[in-house]
Amino acid sequence: MFNIQIDDARTWKSCVDAIVNLIEEGTLEISEDGVSLRAMDPSQIAMVGFRMPKSAFSEYKVESATKLGLNFENLSKILARTRGKEKLEMSLDENKLVLNFTSEAGSRNFKVPLVEMPPGTHKELKIEHDAEIVMRGGNFKEILRDAVLISSHISLKAEPGALVVEAHGDSTDFVVHEEAKGGGGIDKIDAKAEAKATFPLQYLDDISKACPDDERMTIKLKTNKPLKVEYKIGEAELSYFLAPRIETE
Numbered sequence: 076m077f078n079i080q081i082d083d084a085r086t087w088k089s090c091v092d093a094i095v096n097l098i099e100e101g102t103l104e105i106s107e108d109g110v111s112l113r114a115m116d117p118s119q120i121a122m123v124g125f126r127m128p129k130s131a132f133s134e135y136k137v138e139s140a141t142k143l144g145l146n147f148e149n150l151s152k153i154l155a156r157t158r159g160k161e162k163l164e165m166s167l168d169e170n171k172l173v174l175n176f177t178s179e180a181g182s183r184n185f186k187v188p189l190v191e192m193p194p195g196t197h198k199e200l201k202i203e204h205d206a207e208i209v210m211r212g213g214n215f216k217e218i219l220r221d222a223v224l225i226s227s228h229i230s231l232k233a234e235p236g237a238l239v240v241e242a243h244g245d246s247t248d249f250v251v252h253e254e255a256k257g258g259g260g261i262d263k264i265d266a267k268a269e270a271k272a273t274f275p276l277q278y279l280d281d282i283s284k285a286c287p288d289d290e291r292m293t294i295k296l297k298t299n300k301p302l303k304v305e306y307k308i309g310e311a312e313l314s315y316f317l318a319p320r321i322e323t324e
Contacts, residue, residue, distance in 0.1 A: 076167055077105050077141055080134035084163035084176060088154035090127060090311045093285035095147040097123045097278075097315070102192045106140045113197045121278055122197060124314040131310035134164070143172060144192035153185050200316050204295035204303065206233030206266040210253075212306060213288030214260030218251055219280050225249045228320060229279065232271035233296050236264055242276070262291060270296035272319035282315045 081087050094101065094112060101114035101123075109128040115121070129135045153174060157163075164175040171186040222229045222242035226249075232239040238261060242249040255264045286292050286306040295303040304315045 076139070077137040078134065078164065078166045079105070079110075079132050079136065080162060080164045081131070082133045082160075082162055084154065084157040084161045086131075086309050086311075087163055088151070088157055089285060089308045090125065090313075091147055091151050091154055093308060093313050094123055094125055095151045096281040096284055097121055099148045100144070100146050100190055100192065102196075103143045103145055104140065105137055105143065107137050113199065115197055116278075120275075120318040121282070122200070122316040123282075124199060125311065127311040133162075141167065142192075143167075144190040145172065145187070146190050150187060153187065199314075200301060200303075202295075202297060202300055202303070204270070204297045204300070205268040206264070206270040206296045208233055208238050208261065208265075208294045208296070209263040209291055210238075210261040210294070211288065212283060212286030212290045212292045215292055215294070216280075216283055216286070216288070219276060219283065221251070222249055223276055223280070227276055228273050229276045230271060230273045231294070231296060231302070232269065233264060233266045234269045235266050238264060270298050272296060272299050272302060274302065274317055274319055278317050282317065285313070 097116050098114050101112050104111045109126060112125040114123055157176065159178060161176045161178045166173045168186060170189050172189065174185040174187065176183045218240050222240065225244040225247050226242040230241040237252060237254045240251045253261050255261045282304050283292065285308065287308065290306050293305040299319055299321055301316045301318045306313055
């Protein structure tokens with residue numbers, strides 16, 4: 076059993092949006108340390124990890140660790156009804172997650188049924204990436220908006236001091252070359268070796284769209300290996316892995 080509260084329901088909505096952009100259903104784990112999730116998307120080429128520490132909640136009472144199978148798509152629709160700065164209290168009533176929104180005007184209550192999820196957990200991939208890029212989330216999303224005009228796939232290449240992004244269509248090519256100069260979109264590029272891989276653009280859009288524009292996003296690359304994307308929403312930490320498309324000669 077548990078009873079947890081967050082002062083601004085919009086923060087929780089943003090976190091759920093970051094999850095539902097990739098998966099429809101998953102298992103939310105509520106422990107004495109915080110709330111977490113790790114799940115694969117249905118195609119098995121992308122993974123999402125989420126952790127929101129106990130300190131992010133204004134009230135946090137957990138009697139014992141609990142796993143909740145949830146349809147995040149339905150949960151996101153309910154959270155989209157958040158009005159102004161409402162508080163959100165979450166608890167468990169038999170086989171339903173209770174969402175209680177409160178404000179000076181009054182309160183609203185939803186009970187969301189839990190869903191059966193297969194047992195087992197997904198472990199985080201252990202990859203020694205060769206390059207790490209730190210940049211504004213808004214800057215990366217602008218690059219994706221340009222690339223989607225050209226192709227359904229995008230190539231990311233990190234080299235010492237620069238990020239090169241390419242998209243190639245039937246008759247049009249798109250290339251962007253950005254350096255870490257400070258004060259711009261890219262804060263840091265740390266490349267032990269050149270790293271390059273090609274990824275489906277739709278997945279990168281799904282992964283990055285919940286990142287606040289001014290939040291720093293970390294992208295980790297290794298040639299033809301899954302990339303890792305990390306960013307924060309408030310105190311909540313999001314991490315994603317995405318498998319590359321392997322080019323054949």
